[in-house]
Amino acid sequence: MTHAQPPSFQLLAGDPGSPVLLHVPHSSRTVPPEVRAGISLGDAELERELDHITDAHTERIAAHAARSADTAPWSFVNRLSRLVVDPERLPDEREEMTAAGMGAVYTRTTHRRELRPAGFDPAPLMERYFTPYAEAMTRAVDERLAATGRAVILDVHSYPAAALPYELHGDGPRPPVCLGTDPVHTPPALVAAARRAFAGFGGTGANSPFAGAYVPLAHHGADPRVTALMVEIRRDLCLAGPGEAAESSVKALGSALAALVDAVS
Template sequence: MTGTVPSFALLPGAEESSVLLHVPHSARAIPDEVRAGIVLGDPELERELDHITDAHTAEIAERAAALAGFTPWRFVNRLSRLVVDPERFPDEREEMLAVGMGAVYTRTTHRGELRPADTDPGPLLERYFRPYARAMTEAVAGRLAATGRAVIIDVHSYPAEPLPYELHASGPRPPVCLGTDAFHTPPELAEAARKAFAGCGGTGLDSPFAGTYVPLEFYGRDARVGALMVEIRRDTYMTEPGGPAGPGLGRLASALASLVDSV
């Protein structure tokens, strides 16, 4: 791609809304200077983007925001996670480093080479990761200041069949996987999500993906920040991999709007 694409966008909602829909993996855009460090040819890169991108999740969040009684705020990544993955830890605590998929990926979903293994992640972290983290922290702080609490709902998708990079692929793959955190996901939030998505084929907890995203400033410290990860199995709303959305998208957007309204 040429030209400049903003790294992320905070899309305002109702001032009285405590909900922040976070969409980190929906984009395919890769700046030219980042593309230069990726070893895949163009056709191979497009195939990798088909597999790694949470396609149409930004549209699901946008439709849900329009349907909700109080418009939630949205924080949307405008760049591919192949630039940086804003939900990874940028250090050795991140288990995905084991498969070359920490904050800066060096391996693909099929464990092929994406970047040289000795790539210095520092410049990408400084240019893209840290500004994103600061802005997300400020967005959460804004909801806390305005409403006294913040509820981060991560909007993700995952493939019907496991990809080779997945570390926990042997468990259930429900139509909607709800990722939780012992500190930041109160039982009533998980139950509200279960009810909201009941008409979308069923839900499961923490399989095949677990946990939530909370900025480190609040993580494990501030119980006013609630968090839930919504992982939607892609065959329920789109043609895999990387294909168009189908009628399931509208049903999922309505369910997400119901969840927003219930919290």
């Protein structure tokens, strides 16, 4: 008997009239067995790497926002770890993280140790996971454009309070909430709305330690109706202890994200 493969991503429906798409790409710790077989780390080492690389609790924050918003946004959630593929990387040598071994398919860990052996062929993972994800996200944006005439991608992440060795720009400010912007697709009004929404968490910064905002390649630089903002939440804001979420903080951050959703809806 064969068993169906669990979905590697999921589009969760919102209000038909909402232009907002919450994108949650890095919240999962799931690594399928066939992918696990190609990873060089032992089980305990892999768990530690997942602690470092997973954007803890972002799915819960986004889910609370979706429930709390006056106009429910749509949500696109990655159900697999970014150690399978990172759907937000460029699929070729244009990705600056490729040189650090952390392009679309990682070959190095957050501490620059071997994750996959030299000569590993990323093509099967790209074909099975990266390309279908990118195509589905493109369709989700197209559907918002068709329904509302615009699409607003809010890219939901979290990041550690202390820089990890893999970070290429980890020596800058690490504000409670970092807002990543795209020079083409992030209008000032969207940034201003986010600053207002997250004003109660100790301050926001822009593009440090992480910059940019995810827009599907089919729309990037080509369709001004698509706007985008990355919301990077410093993880200590929502942790009660190591790996343990502070429920009240998760809800407060979700409510702030809901306020941003409503401001741009």
